[in-house]
Amino acid sequence: MAAPSMKERQVCWGARDEYWKCLDENTDDASQCKKLRSSFESSCPQQWIKYFDKRRDYLKFKEKFEAGEFQPSKTTAKS
Amino acid sequence: MLLLTRGPMAWHRLSQLKPPALPGTLRGQALHLRSWLLSRQGPAETGGQGQHQGPRLRTRLLITAVFGAGLGGFWLALRAEKERLRQQQRMEALRQAAVGQGDFCLLDHKGQARCKADFRGQWVLMYFGFTHCPDICPDELEKLVQVVQLLEAEPGLPAVQPVFITVDPERDDVTAMARYVQDFHPRLLGLTGSTEQVAQASHSYRVYYSAGPKDEDQDYIVDHSIAIYLLNPDGLFTDYYGRSRSAEQIADSVQRHMAAFRSILP
Numbered sequence: 001m002a003a004p005s006m007k008e009r010q011v012c013w014g015a016r017d018e019y020w021k022c023l024d025e026n027t028d029d030a031s032q033c034k035k036l037r038s039s040f041e042s043s044c045p046q047q048w049i050k051y052f053d054k055r056r057d058y059l060k061f062k063e064k065f066e067a068g069e070f071q072p073s074k075t076t077a078k079s
Numbered sequence: 080m081l082l083l084t085r086g087p088m089a090w091h092r093l094s095q096l097k098p099p100a101l102p103g104t105l106r107g108q109a110l111h112l113r114s115w116l117l118s119r120q121g122p123a124e125t126g127g128q129g130q131h132q133g134p135r136l137r138t139r140l141l142i143t144a145v146f147g148a149g150l151g152g153f154w155l156a157l158r159a160e161k162e163r164l165r166q167q168q169r170m171e172a173l174r175q176a177a178v179g180q181g182d183f184c185l186l187d188h189k190g191q192a193r194c195k196a197d198f199r200g201q202w203v204l205m206y207f208g209f210t211h212c213p214d215i216c217p218d219e220l221e222k223l224v225q226v227v228q229l230l231e232a233e234p235g236l237p238a239v240q241p242v243f244i245t246v247d248p249e250r251d252d253v254t255a256m257a258r259y260v261q262d263f264h265p266r267l268l269g270l271t272g273s274t275e276q277v278a279q280a281s282h283s284y285r286v287y288y289s290a291g292p293k294d295e296d297q298d299y300i301v302d303h304s305i306a307i308y309l310l311n312p313d314g315l316f317t318d319y320y321g322r323s324r325s326a327e328q329i330a331d332s333v334q335r336h337m338a339a340f341r342s343i344l345p
Contacts, residue, residue, distance in 0.1 A: 013214070047213075
């Protein structure tokens with residue numbers, strides 16, 4: 001399976017950006033963005049979809065972390 | 080000089096006294112100094128009031144000072160010699176490293192064999208990645224190309240050779256590399272090879288890479304360290320740039336290295 005060309009990459013990134021924009025608008029409610037999700041899935045290799053999903057999770061986590069929403073636990077007891 | 084502090088009355092009294100009789104006065108001191116200067120060369124005839132040991136002490140001090148200066152000079156010369164030797168050894172070590180360290184032999188995207196020695200005389204910006212990379216490799220390669228273009232725009236600078244080395248030799252053969260590099264820059268050189276050759280090149284530059292699990296399409300992502308490496312015309316690794324550096328920052332840094340560069344190879 002050949003690697004995506006530059007054009008194919010750009011199509012994939014465009015679909016991903018559309019999908020993520022929809023998620024941002026709908027506060028990560030995936031059910032509102034089903035059409036964009038299927039467009040995204042058809043534009044990108046499967047491995048890339050998994051990768052981008054993980055990347056989105058990471059970026060969201062990073063946002064929350066930088067906003068200070070995670071506090072270190074006060075005790076050393078295991079949760 | 081202490082007498083001066085005693086006030087105007089004391090000073091008035093003193094000024095009426097005959098100068099030679101009182102060694103503490105200014106004039107007395109001036110006379111004393113003059114006689115010392117005259118008597119410096121040898122034993123004193125006019126040794127000054129009560130200072131018969133003076134000239135001999137002064138001479139001894141002078142000889143000690145000269146001797147000390149001589150020793151000091153000798154020590155400085157030895158230190159300079161040691162420093163020169165150390166520099167020489169360092170140059171020799173660098174010359175050996177320039178040839179042996181970071182050596183690689185790979186195939187370029189036209190099927191021609193290329194070893195590190197082939198790039199001697201050129202500045203090289205290298206990036207390790209793979210063609211199936213989702214976003215990082217294209218972004219970093221775009222950045223690298225931007226750096227090359229910024230440097231091309233500067234008059235009087237030597238041309239920089241951009242190089243892309245794959246960490247996925249299983250899939251990235253010569254054809255795949257040729258197809259990939261054409262999208263970025265006409266001078267971008269793609270390098271691939273056997274698994275061993277790629278392993279050797281990556282090891283030389285401490286590049287970590289690890290192929291992930293394969294999915295149903297037999298597709299996989301290769302996890303790898305992300306850096307752009309700068310090699311100087313002697314083939315020595317000079318600097319590296321991570322993801323946080325912008326194209327302008329990298330171009331600035333390369334220009335500074337170019338300005339400071341002195342070849343150590345014959």
